[in-house]
Amino acid sequence: MKRHLPWILPVVTGALLVTVWYALKRAFHIESFVLPAPDEILTAAWRERHALISAVWLTAQGALLGFLAAVGIGFGLSMFLAFSIRIKQSFYPYILILQMTPVIILAPIFVLWLGQGLPSIVAITFMICFFPVVANTTMGFISVERNLQELFVMCNATRGQEIRYLRVPGAMPYFLTGVKIAGTLAPIGAITGDFLAGSAQNGVGGIGFMTVTYFSQLKTPALFATGMTACLLGFLFVFGVNLLHWLVLHQWHDSMVRKE
Amino acid sequence: MAAINPPLVRLGRVGKRFGTGAPVLEDISLAVDRGEFISLIGPSGCGKSTLLRLIAGLTPVTAGEIVVDGMTPQNAREEIFFVFQDANLLPWRRVAANVELPMMLRGDHTLKRQERVRAMLELVGLSGAADKFPWQLSGGMKMRVSIARALSVAPHILLLDEPFGALDEMTRDQLNEDLLGIRARDPFTAFFVTHSVAEAVFLSTRIVVLSANPGRVHRVIDVPFPYPRPPELRETPAFLQLLAETSHELRAVRH
Numbered sequence: 187m188k189r190h191l192p193w194i195l196p197v198v199t200g201a202l203l204v205t206v207w208y209a210l211k212r213a214f215h216i217e218s219f220v221l222p223a224p225d226e227i228l229t230a231a232w233r234e235r236h237a238l239i240s241a242v243w244l245t246a247q248g249a250l251l252g253f254l255a256a257v258g259i260g261f262g263l264s265m266f267l268a269f270s271i272r273i274k275q276s277f278y279p280y281i282l283i284l285q286m287t288p289v290i291i292l293a294p295i296f297v298l299w300l301g302q303g304l305p306s307i308v309a310i311t312f313m314i315c316f317f318p319v320v321a322n323t324t325m326g327f328i329s330v331e332r333n334l335q336e337l338f339v340m341c342n343a344t345r346g347q348e349i350r351y352l353r354v355p356g357a358m359p360y361f362l363t364g365v366k367i368a369g370t371l372a373p374i375g376a377i378t379g380d381f382l383a384g385s386a387q388n389g390v391g392g393i394g395f396m397t398v399t400y401f402s403q404l405k406t407p408a409l410f411a412t413g414m415t416a417c418l419l420g421f422l423f424v425f426g427v428n429l430l431h432w433l434v435l436h437q438w439h440d441s442m443v444r445k446e
Numbered sequence: 447m448a449a450i451n452p453p454l455v456r457l458g459r460v461g462k463r464f465g466t467g468a469p470v471l472e473d474i475s476l477a478v479d480r481g482e483f484i485s486l487i488g489p490s491g492c493g494k495s496t497l498l499r500l501i502a503g504l505t506p507v508t509a510g511e512i513v514v515d516g517m518t519p520q521n522a523r524e525e526i527f528f529v530f531q532d533a534n535l536l537p538w539r540r541v542a543a544n545v546e547l548p549m550m551l552r553g554d555h556t557l558k559r560q561e562r563v564r565a566m567l568e569l570v571g572l573s574g575a576a577d578k579f580p581w582q583l584s585g586g587m588k589m590r591v592s593i594a595r596a597l598s599v600a601p602h603i604l605l606l607d608e609p610f611g612a613l614d615e616m617t618r619d620q621l622n623e624d625l626l627g628i629r630a631r632d633p634f635t636a637f638f639v640t641h642s643v644a645e646a647v648f649l650s651t652r653i654v655v656l657s658a659n660p661g662r663v664h665r666v667i668d669v670p671f672p673y674p675r676p677p678e679l680r681e682t683p684a685f686l687q688l689l690a691e692t693s694h695e696l697r698a699v700r701h
């Protein structure tokens with residue numbers, strides 16, 4: 187029994203919440219366009235399945251491309267920033283300014299430059315994801331233990347060797363923390379991007395676009411179903427980055443070993 | 447003979463200060479011949495670790511000079527290796543890969559590297575641990591890996607900065623004996639920083655007692671016991687006598 191508690195408990199809680207949901211809806215006679223019942227949401231999800239699958243696919247593309255660009259460019263930029271303290275001092279304030287500018291203001295600028303659609307969505311996702319990667323990875327590159335650095339000095343290691351065999355592996359835990367944060371932000375970024383700069387092809391846009399559509403038609407159950415789909419996409423990303431984290435670190439890093 | 451062969455390491459009136467602070471080390475002169483085992487001992491803050499770092503060329507002298515085999519410490523780096531206070535292993539590399547690291551950075555051939563890693567791990571008694579990660583090892587085992595890594599490039603001079611300071615006494619005695627055993631097969635000149643008088647007497651040919659503020663050579667004590675030194679040496683009257691004398695000198699500089 188004790189062994190099964192980890193999955194029994196959340197299932198029981200879920201059943202309870204659904205019961206409360208039905209009870210409230212019935213007790214206060216809440217209309218379905220305000221609060222749909224769970225079964226109405228599932229029905230709507232099934233009815234709109236083609237639209238939702240296309241939407242999630244479109245949004246996933248934006249999220250993945252923006253995420254990969256943020257991870258790749260963020261890693262490269264961090265290496266550049268960590269190369270010398272002067273370079274970091276010169277550039278970091280401007281990276282911060284970029285981060286501080288709200289996406290809602292950047293979005294129309296991107297639309298002006300790149301047009302409605304995927305390129306703008308990727309750009310917006312990138313803007314949301316890239317700062318956590320840069321901040322964490324830069325920190326990782328510059329916080330190498332002095333003793334290990336001196337070991338490389340004693341070995342007459344070249345600058346390139348030091349980066350490849352000491353700084354890059356040493357920065358991995360930091361980098362992957364940045365990647366994890368970026369991974370949770372990417373779907374949100376892509377949906378926001380789609381909401382602000384999305385376009386519809388054959389009447390089907392991304393998740394953000396569908397949200398606007400369903401809302402304007404007061405298709406509230408479908409709106410909830412869209413939320414559910416977005417949630418699934420988010421979980422998929424989190425699972426992906428957690429898997430990567432585990433793959434790279436599980437054999438040696440403190441956060442993964444010595445549990446016993 | 448001694449007049450013909452110049453010393454392997456010569457410190458001439460070496461001084462060190464950091465920035466504009468008070469001098470850490472002052473007027474240190476010492477000539478060390480090939481094959482010697484020099485222990486540096488003294489109260490904490492006497493600059494013994496700094497002296498080791500000067501010989502390694504990790505930080506420059508601010509007075510006097512250090513000559514290692516006719517070169518500056520920086521230029522003599524290929525002959526020197528450093529064993530750090532904690533084992534200082536790369537946590538993401540397995541034991542064998544850690545031992546291999548200095549040879550790899552030097553550009554040795556892969557086959558030669560593998561052969562040498564195997565030999566070094568056997569030398570320190572860790573053949574079975576080649577595929578383990580550092581976190582899977584005890585403190586004593588990590589230190590053995592660190593020593594194997596240092597010896598892999600066959601340095602002429604080994605600088606050891608309190609390598610066994612964090613270990614329990616039994617492990618420490620064992621590693622002391624092993625270190626002498628390794629040195630009998632793979633001779634190197636050693637500079638050994640320690641807090642333990644017993645360790646210094648057991649290992650060294652000479653013990654340099656440093657005084658603090660600033661660090662100066664208080665006395666150099668000769669250790670006359672021949673090698674190989676059996677563990678039982680520790681219980682002989684002559685050993686205990688020298689132990690007492692060294693402790694006495696250490697008390698004199700502690701005030």
